[in-house]
Amino acid sequence: MGTVYAIANQKGGVGKTTTAVNLAACVAEAGYESLLIDVDPQANATIGLGIDKRTTPTVYDALLGDRPLAETILPSTITHLGVVPAGPDLAAAAMELPRVPGSENRLRDALAPIRGRYAFVLLDCPPSLGPLTVNALVAADRVIVPVQAEYFALEGLAGLLDTLQLVQRELNPRLTIAGMLLTMADHRTRLAQDVESEVRRHFPELVFDTVIPRNVRVGEAPSFGKPVIHYDPHCAGADAYFELAKEVAARG
Ligand SMILES: Nc1ncnc2c1ncn2[C@@H]1O[C@H](COP(=O)(O)OP(=O)(O)O)[C@@H](O)[C@H]1O
Ligand SMILES: [Mg+2]
Numbered sequence: 001m002g003t004v005y006a007i008a009n010q011k012g013g014v015g016k017t018t019t020a021v022n023l024a025a026c027v028a029e030a031g032y033e034s035l036l037i038d039v040d041p042q043a044n045a046t047i048g049l050g051i052d053k054r055t056t057p058t059v060y061d062a063l064l065g066d067r068p069l070a071e072t073i074l075p076s077t078i079t080h081l082g083v084v085p086a087g088p089d090l091a092a093a094a095m096e097l098p099r100v101p102g103s104e105n106r107l108r109d110a111l112a113p114i115r116g117r118y119a120f121v122l123l124d125c126p127p128s129l130g131p132l133t134v135n136a137l138v139a140a141d142r143v144i145v146p147v148q149a150e151y152f153a154l155e156g157l158a159g160l161l162d163t164l165q166l167v168q169r170e171l172n173p174r175l176t177i178a179g180m181l182l183t184m185a186d187h188r189t190r191l192a193q194d195v196e197s198e199v200r201r202h203f204p205e206l207v208f209d210t211v212i213p214r215n216v217r218v219g220e221a222p223s224f225g226k227p228v229i230h231y232d233p234h235c236a237g238a239d240a241y242f243e244l245a246k247e248v249a250a251r252g
Contacts, residue, residue: 002033002119003252004111005178006140010163011156012127015146015183017044018218019244020124022237023144025227026245028081032119035073038086039107039136040126041094046085049076050225058087062110063135064096069110078227082118090132097131104131104171108139129163137167142178144248149185149192149211153199178251179208181244186214210244213237 007020017040024036038045043053051074061067062084073082097103107123115121123136137143143164147153157180168175180203185192200207212218215237221228229238 001116002121003142004115004121004123004140005248006123006125006133006136006143007146008125008133008136008143008160009145009147009156010127010129010133010160011148014148015181015212016127017048017124018222019144019146019181019183019212019241020122021045021048021222022218022227022229022241023245023248024081024120024122025078025229026241027120027249028076028078029229030245030249031080032249033080033117034120034122035082035084035114035118036076036122036124037084037107037111038124039090039132040086040124041088041091041132042126043086043088043090044222045124046083046087048222048225049078049081049083049227051076051083051085053085053087055085055087058089059084059107060087060089060093063090063093063106064100068113070114077225078230094126094128094130094132097135104134104138107135108172111139129160134167134171137164137175138172140172141174142176144178145180146183147180147199149182149195149199151191151195153195154202157202177206178248180206181208181210181212183212184214185211187211208244208247210240210247212240212244215240
């Protein structure tokens with residue numbers, strides 16, 4: 001059976017979607033059957049993979065409708081990578097889910113019949129610790145926490161770790177942290193180096209060796225509906241995401 005990864009951090013703009021899209025693309029490119037589920041109403045991962053955000057059905061129909069998740073999967077431009085799109089309707093799910101008893105398990109239950117088909121399932125979480133993120137954490141085996149290499153990097157991480165512990169204790173004892181990922185690092189600056197050593201000092205076991213550099217091509221790729229490995233396969237960002245994919249696969 002494959003592994004389900006939630007890409008989570010309640011801060012916005014730290015590189016969750018970029019990591020979900022590019023890690024998914026790299027493992028798929030390596031030949032692993034992979035599925036990216038967009039769990040954010042902003043649908044950035046959906047759009048970043050060239051899919052219209054008005055596409056239906058979406059993950060909403062599997063979470064709150066009766067639609068089997070399998071019927072919401074679209075092929076992507078990358079061989080071996082399927083996508084469950086999100087759309088604006090998912091914003092309502094954040095309100096509706098808490099009214100449904102046992103709703104924390106919706107995504108896990110929806111995924112159960114098909115997860116055996118995939119070596120990697122990646123869940124792109126919204127920037128909050130609300131019901132959608134909780135659904136993702138309950139469905140996941142591991143969490144990847146992108147941390148932007150900037151001055152307030154550590155702020156909010158304690159709260160996130162508390163939530164992960166709570167979910168682990170109450171809802172999903174399998175859940176472990178795959179790693180924290182430093183993103184958008186500008187190695188030319190002293191600040192990025194300081195932040196990197198600070199985060200490594202606080203979480204010595206947890207931080208991935210791979211650091212994702214700030215790279216214009218990574219930022220441009222979504223507007224072309226492509227992961228960076230297809231937009232510019234030889235740029236520093238593409239190299240880094242391939243390295244990350246190897247590290248994630250090696251950590252199991
Ligand atoms: N390594 C990078 N280099 C340059 N820009 C990046 C990089 N990673 C992310 N970005 C850009 O930063 C913004 C926020 O990233 P995103 O992945 O959407 O964050 P989140 O999903 O956590 O909100 C996006 O515009 C994205 O294209
Ligand atoms: Mg995002």
